Amino acid sequence: MGKRRSESKKRYMSILMALQYGKCFHCGERMFPCQHRTDGRTGLLEATIEHIVPKAKRRGLDWKLAVLAHRKCNVERSDKPLPRRDVTRARALASEAQTIYSEEM
Numbered sequence: 001m002g003k004r005r006s007e008s009k010k011r012y013m014s015i016l017m018a019l020q021y022g023k024c025f026h027c028g029e030r031m032f033p034c035q036h037r038t039d040g041r042t043g044l045l046e047a048t049i050e051h052i053v054p055k056a057k058r059r060g061l062d063w064k065l066a067v068l069a070h071r072k073c074n075v076e077r078s079d080k081p082l083p084r085r086d087v088t089r090a091r092a093l094a095s096e097a098q099t100i101y102s103e104e105m
């Protein structure tokens, strides 16, 4: 991942963090910002990118079609598809975040 892309991904994540009031998309509990830990420990309550479309069905670089969820909740969901009502909620969030993101550019 290039530096520019990782910077924009970080920016996008912080927009989502604000839109989600710092809460996990799945369980609604508080998340911690991504720490990019170097000690090798996994931050289970850390915010991670939760893709709306499972990896197997994804094409290209659509990391912006995503919301934030705890690492532990993301791992629990694994590659299962989101229930339809969650997809609707996630798409609404992602589209709002993308609007804010593109207005800042």
Ligand SMILES: [Zn+2]
Pocket: 024, 025, 026, 027, 028, 029, 069, 070, 073
């Ligand atoms: Zn969670």
